[in-house]
Amino acid sequence: MSLLEVRNLTTAFQTARGEITAMEDVSFDLNPGEILGIVGESGSGKSVTALTIMGLLPRPPARIASGSIRFGGQELTTLSEGRMQKLRGPGIAMVFQEPMTSLNPVFTIGDQIVETIRAHENLSNRALTARAIEMLEKVGIPSAATRMSDFPHQLSGGQRQRVMLAIALVCRPKLLIADEPTTALDVTIQAQILDLMMDLRDEFGMAIMIITHNMGVIAETADRVMVMYAGRVVEEAPVMRLFDHPMHPYTRGLLECVPAIGQDKERLVAIPGTLPEPANRPRGCRFAPRCAHAIADCSAGLPPLETLAPQHTAACFRAIELQSA
Amino acid sequence: MVDVVDLSAPRQHPLRATLRRLMHHRLFLLGLFLFGIVAIVAMLAPIIAPLDPNKLAMRNKFRPPSADFVFGTDNFGRSLWSRVVWGAQLSMFIGFSVVVINAVFGTAIGAAAGYFRKLDNALMRVNDALMAFPAVLLAIAVTAVLGPSVNDVIIALGIVYTPRTARIVRSSVIVLREMEYVQAAVAAGAGHWRILRHHILPNAMAPLIVQLSFLFAYAVLTEATLSFLGVGAVPPTPTWGNIMAEGRQYMLDAPWIITIPGAALMITVLGLNLLGDGLRDVLDPRLRIQS
Numbered sequence: 001m002s003l004l005e006v007r008n009l010t011t012a013f014q015t016a017r018g019e020i021t022a023m024e025d026v027s028f029d030l031n032p033g034e035i036l037g038i039v040g041e042s043g044s045g046k047s048v049t050a051l052t053i054m055g056l057l058p059r060p061p062a063r064i065a066s067g068s069i070r071f072g073g074q075e076l077t078t079l080s081e082g083r084m085q086k087l088r089g090p091g092i093a094m095v096f097q098e099p100m101t102s103l104n105p106v107f108t109i110g111d112q113i114v115e116t117i118r119a120h121e122n123l124s125n126r127a128l129t130a131r132a133i134e135m136l137e138k139v140g141i142p143s144a145a146t147r148m149s150d151f152p153h154q155l156s157g158g159q160r161q162r163v164m165l166a167i168a169l170v171c172r173p174k175l176l177i178a179d180e181p182t183t184a185l186d187v188t189i190q191a192q193i194l195d196l197m198m199d200l201r202d203e204f205g206m207a208i209m210i211i212t213h214n215m216g217v218i219a220e221t222a223d224r225v226m227v228m229y230a231g232r233v234v235e236e237a238p239v240m241r242l243f244d245h246p247m248h249p250y251t252r253g254l255l256e257c258v259p260a261i262g263q264d265k266e267r268l269v270a271i272p273g274t275l276p277e278p279a280n281r282p283r284g285c286r287f288a289p290r291c292a293h294a295i296a297d298c299s300a301g302l303p304p305l306e307t308l309a310p311q312h313t314a315a316c317f318r319a320i321e322l323q324s325a
Numbered sequence: 326m327v328d329v330v331d332l333s334a335p336r337q338h339p340l341r342a343t344l345r346r347l348m349h350h351r352l353f354l355l356g357l358f359l360f361g362i363v364a365i366v367a368m369l370a371p372i373i374a375p376l377d378p379n380k381l382a383m384r385n386k387f388r389p390p391s392a393d394f395v396f397g398t399d400n401f402g403r404s405l406w407s408r409v410v411w412g413a414q415l416s417m418f419i420g421f422s423v424v425v426i427n428a429v430f431g432t433a434i435g436a437a438a439g440y441f442r443k444l445d446n447a448l449m450r451v452n453d454a455l456m457a458f459p460a461v462l463l464a465i466a467v468t469a470v471l472g473p474s475v476n477d478v479i480i481a482l483g484i485v486y487t488p489r490t491a492r493i494v495r496s497s498v499i500v501l502r503e504m505e506y507v508q509a510a511v512a513a514g515a516g517h518w519r520i521l522r523h524h525i526l527p528n529a530m531a532p533l534i535v536q537l538s539f540l541f542a543y544a545v546l547t548e549a550t551l552s553f554l555g556v557g558a559v560p561p562t563p564t565w566g567n568i569m570a571e572g573r574q575y576m577l578d579a580p581w582i583i584t585i586p587g588a589a590l591m592i593t594v595l596g597l598n599l600l601g602d603g604l605r606d607v608l609d610p611r612l613r614i615q616s
Contacts, residue, residue, distance in 0.1 A: 056508065056511060056512060085514055087514070088512055088513060088514035094509070094512035094513075096505055096509055096512075098505050102506050102509045103506055104510075104524050104528070105528070106527045106528055107523070115519075116510075116514070119513065119514050119516070119519060164509065167509070171514070
C-alpha cells in the first residue's frame, strides 16, 4: 500500500475577484522510501500541493474544493487541526526554501531542535539533548555538541539547511516534503544537501517529496517525476524515462532549457510566453498558447492525463503522434 | 562534507552584545544615571527623609532652602525634602505599576489581535475607541468613576496606555506571524501557544521594551498632571503634582515649592526619554545599520 495517496485534489483561494483554483485535479501516489520530484515554473501549483498536504494553508482564504489525501490510510482533508498538528513532525515534516530565515534568530539551534522533540514526546532534558546532538551529527554538523549553543546567525547557509533537516527529521517522519530545499544555496552546497537527503532516506526509510524548478536536482535525486503546469499535472514518469522520452511538449521545453556540458548548442531554447494568470487561464489545454505543436483541438477541451506507456502518463492530445514523429 | 566554518566570528551571546552596545551609548548612560538617581532616592525614602512628609509645623512655614531644611518648607511648614522624596517613591511606584499592567495586558491583547485574525477586528476597534480620547481627558474620566486614590490612578493610567502598547505588540506580531521560521515551526507540529511563546513573543520584545521605557515617562508625567489638576491622588498625598498645585499660589514668594518638584519631574522624564532613545538605537537593527 502506498504511504500517500492523493486523488483529484483541488485547492482554491477566495480572492476579491472571485475564487481562483491554484491547483486542480492532482493525483499521485508515494511509496515508503520513494523520492518523488515535482517540477514546474513558479506559480504552477507545486508549493500549493505541498502546503495543502501539510494542512498549512490558512482556511479561509484557501479551501480544498474536492479530492482526498490519504496518508498511511488516514484521510487528511477532514482531519481536525489538533490531529493534524500531532501528525506534523512524526508523520509528515517539511523543509523550506530559505535556510536564512527558517530558523528563529533568538534561540540557539540546540533549543530549536529540543523544542521540536518536546512538542511531540515526553522525554527528560538529558534525553532530549542527547537526541538533538545525535541528530545534528547525522546531518553532518561537525562537533555537534558544541554547536548546539550556536545561534542561527553563526552558521553558514549550508549548515542552516542541515539544521533545518535535523529539525524536520528529529521526530522520524514517514514523509519529508522539501520545498525548493537547495534553491538558496550555492552549487557545491546544493550537491552536499541532496546527498545528505538521500543518505537520510536510506537510513530512516522515509519517503521524500522534493519540489523544485531545477531539472538537475530532479535528475540527481528523484525516483519518479511529476511535471506541473498552471495548476495541473501534465506528465508523470520514472525519472530516467522522463528524461529519455518526455511525452508532453512542456516537459520537452523544460528539458531544452537546461544547459548540458559537452553539448555544442549555440543558444538554449526558451519556452515562449509566460505562465497564464490563474484568473484567466486559456480554455482547453493550458499550455496550448505557448506550444509549438498546438492545433485547433488543443483549445477545445482539457486533455486528460492518460497512461501512454507503462508508469508513464501525460496530458497531451498529440503526445503519441509527436512521439513517433 | 564539511562546510567552511568561520572561526573568526565572535561567539558571543546576543544579550551580552546588546548590553555592551548600551554601555557605549553616552546618552543612554546619562539617562540611566538620571533615572537611577530618582529610583535610588525613591527606594531610600524612609532612610534619607525620616521627617513625616505630612507633618504640619506652622511655625516653620515658608522657610527657604537652608541647612535645616534642604529644600525649604511649604505653606504648612512641611519639609519639602520629605515631600519630594516620598513623592519620588509614589511616582516610581505608579510608573512601574503602569508599566507592568501594560506589559501584561498590552502584550496579551496585542498578541491575540495580531495572531488570531478573527479577534483582530473586535479587539482593535475597542482599542481605537480608547485611543481616540486624549490621554489626560480619558484618565480624568476614569478617575472620576473609580475614585481619587493612588491605586485608582494606576488603573486609570493602565486603561489609558494599554491600547497604545497593544497596538505596538500587534504590529510586531503581524510581521512575525508571516516569518518563515514560524511556518517551519507549524510544519514541525508546534501548536498556537508554543508558537506564540517561543517564536513570536521573544522576537517582539525589542520594540515593546522601548515602548515601555517611554511609557514609564508618560505615566509619571500624566500622573503629575492629574494631581496638579486635582483629579489624582487627594492632598495631602505627597505626589509631585499635588506639591506643585499647592506651591502655585505662592510661586512669587516661595518659588522653591513649585520649582523643586518640577525639576524632579523633569529629571525623571528626561532620564527615561534618554534611556528609551538609547534602547531604541541599540535594539532597532535598521537604525543600527544607518549609524
